[in-house]
Amino acid sequence: MAVCGPKLRINGPSVIYGGEGVRLGTNVSFNGIFISGAGGVTIGDNFHSARNVRIFSVNHDYDHGSALPYGPEVVSRPVVIENNVWLADGVIVCPGARVGEGVVAGAGAVLRGQIPAFAVVVGNPAQVVRYRDREHYEMLSNRDGLT
Ligand SMILES: CC(C)(COP(=O)(O)OP(=O)(O)OC[C@H]1O[C@@H](n2cnc3c(N)ncnc32)[C@H](O)[C@@H]1OP(=O)(O)O)[C@@H](O)C(=O)NCCC(=O)NCCS
Numbered sequence: 001m002a003v004c005g006p007k008l009r010i011n012g013p014s015v016i017y018g019g020e021g022v023r024l025g026t027n028v029s030f031n032g033i034f035i036s037g038a039g040g041v042t043i044g045d046n047f048h049s050a051r052n053v054r055i056f057s058v059n060h061d062y063d064h065g066s067a068l069p070y071g072p073e074v075v076s077r078p079v080v081i082e083n084n085v086w087l088a089d090g091v092i093v094c095p096g097a098r099v100g101e102g103v104v105a106g107a108g109a110v111l112r113g114q115i116p117a118f119a120v121v122v123g124n125p126a127q128v129v130r131y132r133d134r135e136h137y138e139m140l141s142n143r144d145g146l147t
Contacts, residue, residue: 001037005045012051021057025083039095040078047081050089050107055079059095082117084141102132 001019005026012031016022018038025045032051035041039057058074065071077095085099088107093099100117110124118137119128 018057021078038074039076041081042078043081044083044085044101046084048086050087050091052090053087053093054091055081055093056095084137087111102137104132 001016001022001024003023005024005028007027008024009029011029014030014033016035016037018036020037021040022035022037023042025043025047027045028043028047030049033049033053033055035055036057041055041057057079058076060070061073061075062070065073075095079093079095079097079099081093081099082101082103084102085105086103087093087105088109090108091105092110094110094112097111097113097115099105099111099115100119102118103115104120105111105115105126106120106122108124109122109126111121111126115121115126116128118132118134120130120132121128
């Protein structure tokens, strides 16, 4: 990995390809994750993945590549995950996604594009169903110095 902060915990089967593109913050916890990191994957502090979480940062260049169904050419689309994010069981993060601070992604959610900070999102494509209780979030954040 390009950067790996302290307190990394790996509690389940976890695989990282293209680790040179992966940057991890402090207190990152993987319960079972696959990361395709060659296009750039940045994960902030206090991240928690449940099992079977998948993060992709590269697409095959199907519009301009030299072979079918795709050639060796790829399009890199970096993924950024801000601090204090929980990705529940089976979440998929697509290339180019930017996941805001404090986001909770429900089981099986497919994340693409911009996911707003403090949102609770579910479904495919992920939609906001509510926002976290900001007062409680800020209390914990101030207490533990989480931001
Ligand atoms: C996302 C989640 C945290 C929300 O829990 P919650 O705050 O109690 O929310 P609710 O159960 O009230 O659901 C809110 C809405 O989202 C929907 N929803 C909740 N989870 C969903 C999911 N995973 N996929 C699709 N829709 C979901 C509900 O149907 C509900 O919709 P409605 O308002 O139209 O009825 C929870 O449902 C979930 O997915 N937890 C993941 C569990 C897990 O993976 N644990 C691993 C341990 S690390």
